[in-house]
Amino acid sequence: MTLGTGDRVELLDLVARYALCADRRDLSGLADLFTDDGVLVLPDPPRSLGPVRTFSGRDEIIAALSPLNDVPVTSHEIVGQVLDGVTGHIACVAHHLTEREEGRPSDLVWHLRYTDTYRRLNGTWHFARRELQIDFIETRTVRRWRVA
Numbered sequence: 001m002t003l004g005t006g007d008r009v010e011l012l013d014l015v016a017r018y019a020l021c022a023d024r025r026d027l028s029g030l031a032d033l034f035t036d037d038g039v040l041v042l043p044d045p046p047r048s049l050g051p052v053r054t055f056s057g058r059d060e061i062i063a064a065l066s067p068l069n070d071v072p073v074t075s076h077e078i079v080g081q082v083l084d085g086v087t088g089h090i091a092c093v094a095h096h097l098t099e100r101e102e103g104r105p106s107d108l109v110w111h112l113r114y115t116d117t118y119r120r121l122n123g124t125w126h127f128a129r130r131e132l133q134i135d136f137i138e139t140r141t142v143r144r145w146r147v148a
Contacts, residue, residue, distance in 0.1 A: 001085040010125045011083055011118055015090055018127070019076035027065050031058035034127045035119050040064060041131040045110075049134040073097040073145055086128075088116035097145055105142035111135045 021030035041051035080091035
């Protein structure tokens with residue numbers, strides 16, 4: 001399927017909205033970006049960095065992403081997007097800021113890739129399937145942070 005400019009813009013917006021919903025902890029809004037039968041496949045770090053845990057439907061997707069509520073600050077940065085028809089290849093850097101035992105903030109950084117399948121329903125693009133693969137993980141010291 002060849003995408004027109006409007007479809008490409010909508011799909012890039014879909015990807016950006018996913019990141020924004022994650023950072024705002026709007027898990028219901030995030031799940032609404034999926035089709036009713038949408039599938040999210042996540043890794044199980046540190047045991048597995050590849051997509052191994054499958055969640056189907058909006059309720060399971062919300063439950064799967066609920067650990068985000070335990071992270072004080074996240075920042076999901078989209079660093080690359082390639083759309084091949086109804087498939088997307090998205091590169092992202094995900095920062096997860098937490099406080100270490102010694103009271104200093106730390107950033108757990110995931111360098112990751114999403115493989116997406118999109119479906120248009122009632123004139124709107126949604127994720128039909130989204131698989132997350134972590135390429136590598138690093139930990140960084142954070143000098144200061146602003147907790148909203």
